[in-house]
Amino acid sequence: MDMLTLSHVKKRFGEKEVLQDVSFSVPENTVFGFVGQNGAGKTTAMKLILGLLSCDEGRITVNGSAVRYGNTHTNRFIGYLPDVPEFYSYMTPAEYLAFCGEITGIPKPETKKRAAELLALVGLEQERRRIKGFSRGMKQRLGVAQALMNRPRLLICDEPTSALDPAGRKELLDILVAVKKETTVLFSTHILSDVEHICDELAFLHEGRIALKGTLEEVRKIRRTAAVELEMEHARDAGLLLRECPFLQRLGHNVLLLREPEHLPEVLGRIAEKRLSVLRVERMEPALEDLFMEVVGK
């Protein structure tokens, strides 16, 4: 089942059509990357999903129910982590989660149990300091714990890793992967390596529309003319083949790159004819970054 669906969503601010026609679905229990450059409209789309803005056209459903602008009942299925989460910095993490439990009406014993579970999940169970002494990474992790207090079906995180160092990013990404057993995760980002590491599916928002979407494999297949890498057993064979086929490119002492795969039969013919020894012939997957650069026309 799809946990979230956007169908033909449009949103303009004055003259500016930020979302021109946006449709995508997020399957249950997946980590879904919502990708786009700065200003592409990711936060706007998230606010529409949370009912904080109204769609000009189109329809959004969460857990099968339609989102309505204003106090939408679908928000009881959602946990939300904004890009810069705000806390009462004089509290400790345990006090803060207890406070969140209280204001959302979770019974006290349940709050205590859930807070302990979540602090362990985000690696803050031993932390007795006040939040004001926390690093950005610790704050983001606490933000995830807070967003999960209510056992949401869908966790939405707005650029959760963009201000973090590599270690902080990895910790947060690992948490998102751990969370997907219980909760579907939608996170926005412009960091493509994060998407490559943890996402099951992605949608790329560009110029108000979804320019690419699907699993990583599906998205990569879009670029059909992927290059081929040949690893020869001996460097001298690589040199010989390079002389026979000057359109090849040398990547390492025994590794060659064929940029135009239509020449592959000719290359394989030469290898057979000259009795060269090949260790590996592999079609290279285009990096996600190359695909995005292609889509944005750079």
Ligand SMILES: Nc1ncnc2c1ncn2[C@@H]1O[C@H](COP(=O)(O)OP(=O)(O)OP(=O)(O)O)[C@@H](O)[C@H]1O
């Ligand atoms: N309330 C508003 N009124 C007018 N324009 C707005 C409003 N909110 C957003 N915008 C404009 O809509 C566009 C998309 O903004 P949005 O914050 O959704 O992008 P984003 O993809 O989240 O970008 P970033 O990664 O920089 O946060 C921007 O040009 C922004 O200036």
